[in-house]
Amino acid sequence: MGVEAVGATGGGGGGVEAQKKNRIQVSNTKKPLFFYVNLAKRYIQQHNEVELSALGMAITTVVTIAEILKNNGLAIEKTEVLTSTVGMKDENKGRVVLKAKIEIVLGKSEKFDLLMNASNVATETDPKDKE
Numbered sequence: 001m002g003v004e005a006v007g008a009t010g011g012g013g014g015g016v017e018a019q020k021k022n023r024i025q026v027s028n029t030k031k032p033l034f035f036y037v038n039l040a041k042r043y044i045q046q047h048n049e050v051e052l053s054a055l056g057m058a059i060t061t062v063v064t065i066a067e068i069l070k071n072n073g074l075a076i077e078k079t080e081v082l083t084s085t086v087g088m089k090d091e092n093k094g095r096v097v098l099k100a101k102i103e104i105v106l107g108k109s110e111k112f113d114l115l116m117n118a119s120n121v122a123t124e125t126d127p128k129d130k131e
Contacts, residue, residue, distance in 0.1 A: 027061075028060070040069060048107060049107040050105070051105050059102045070106070074115055081103070083101065083103075084103075086101050
């Protein structure tokens with residue numbers, strides 16, 4: 001494909017953005033939606049918050065992930081949703097292309113641990129497993 005996604009972390013300069021361990025950069029071509037939902041749950045468990053980030057067409061995927069986590073009572077929005085435009089080099093055309101960017105920070109809800117434990121118990125006691 002044409003656009004190189006490496007510039008999503010600020011050009012690969014290794015600044016503050018590249019050091020965040022709780023950031024998920026979402027792509028709508030590489031992994032299915034629930035891969036990111038489950039990864040976000042794991043990051044919330046480990047770090048008490050997760051930062052979801054996406055460029056261009058993947059923005060709708062990030063919003064969907066955030067809404068799934070919020071509607072299931074697992075997460076709350078910690079800060080305002082940040083939007084910006086970043087310039088990325090298009091390998092095919094050899095010029096800079098502007099891409100929309102979104103960042104959403106979600107924190108652990110008060111019911112997170114209770115809900116996660118309940119879902120773990122439900123999967124362990126699934127009657128289909130006893131057959």
